[in-house]
Amino acid sequence: MPTFVYMTRCDGCGHCVDICPSDIMHIDKTYRRAVNIEPNMCWECYSCVKACPQNAIDVRGYADFAPLGHSVRVLREERKGTISWKVKFRDGREKDFESPIRTTPWDSIKPPQDYAPPGPAELASQSLAHEPDSLKIPGGLPALGKHPLKRRDS
C-alpha cells in the first residue's frame, strides 16, 4: 500500500516533497499538508517515511515479510548515522532492527563535480574512477599472470 500522511502530525515542512523520487509527494492545496497525489505510482521506497522529521508518514510493509494487520515504522537519526526499524506483527511479536547509514560526517565526502575531469589515458584505462587508490589495497590490484588459471605471484 502506498504512503499516507497523518495530517495531525504533518507540519507541512516539505522534506517529503523534496526527497520523493517519483515526485508524487506534494503539499495539499487546501490544507497545506503533505499528500501522496498519485498512490498508484508510489513504489513504496520509504524515502519520504525516513525523511519526515515529524514521523508523520506511514506505509504498509511489503507483504512478503509482514502480512496484514502489522505495523512497520522507521526512525532515521542522521546525527547518529543510524536507521532503526520496528515491525509489530498482528500476533504480538515485535522485531527491532538498527543499521548504520554512514560512518563519516555528512558532507565530508568530496562530490564528483569537485574532482578534475579524467584525461584520455584515464578514460582508456580498465580501472574505474579513483582506482586503484580508492580500493586501498597495498601493492595495487591483483592481476592474473600469463597462465590464466595461475596467479602471477604463486
Add this chain to the structure above:
Amino acid sequence: MLAANPFAALSAFLSPLIPQAYVVAMVLLVAAGTVYDMLHKGSARYFFDSWDAMKRRGVRRVGGGEMLGLALATAAEALASGEFCSTRRRIAHLLTMYGFAAYAVTTAVLVFCYPTPATPAPAIWPEVWSVGALMICVGGYWFWFFIRVDVAAEGNSPWRVVRADLFILSLLASATLALFWAYAQVSGSAWALPLLGLYLIATTVLFGSVPWSKFSHMFFKPAAAFEKRVADANGSRNNLPAPADLPATFGSVRRQPRHY
C-alpha cells in the same frame, strides 16, 4: 504615534461600552467556534480515541507527577515554538505568536481600562500594542512571501490564495489595518473612519472564522504534542522504534526543501 491610545478617540462618537461589547463578542466567537470545530470535525473524539489506544499500547504506566512534568515540558516547547524543524519558520512563528499575544492583551487592556481621553493610558500599553502589531506583520509577511511551504517547496505564486490562508491573511489584515488606522487616527486624517471599518471587518473575520481557519491550532497543537510526549514516556512511541544508543557525532544533513 506609538504612545497614543487609538481606542480612546473612539469615545468621541461611540459609547465605551460598544468597543467593550465587541471584544467580549470576539472572545465568545472564538470559544463557540472552537467547540463547534471540535464537534463538527470530531477532533476531540479522535484525540481521546488516540489517547486510549496510546495508553493500551504502553509498556509502563505514567504517574501523575511525571504527567505534570510532561505537561510543563510541552508548555515550554510550545512557548518556544520548539516543534518546528526549520529555524526560519520557528523565528517567524515566535514573532507572530508573541506579537499576537501582546496585540490581543493590550487591545483588551486599552478598551476596558483606558476607554476615553479622560482616563489616559500609560505610554507602555499603546507602545506594546503597536510593537505587537508590527511583530505580527514582520513574522506574518515573512512567512507569507518566503517561508510557507507551497511557495518554498512547491514553487507556487505567493499571491495564490486558498481557504487555508484564512487565518494568516485575516491576522495580517487585522494587524496591518490596525497600524494604519492608529496612524490615521493620531494624525487626524479623514481616512481614519474608513480604515476603522476595514480594521473591524478583518478582525471580525479573524475571530469569527475559527471553524474554517486554523485559528484553533493554538489549542490543538499543544494537545497533540502532549500526547506525543506521553507516548514516548509510556513506551508506546506511536509504534516507532526506540532511538539508537549511539552518540550524535555526524552533524545534520537537513537543508531547506527546494524541490521546484
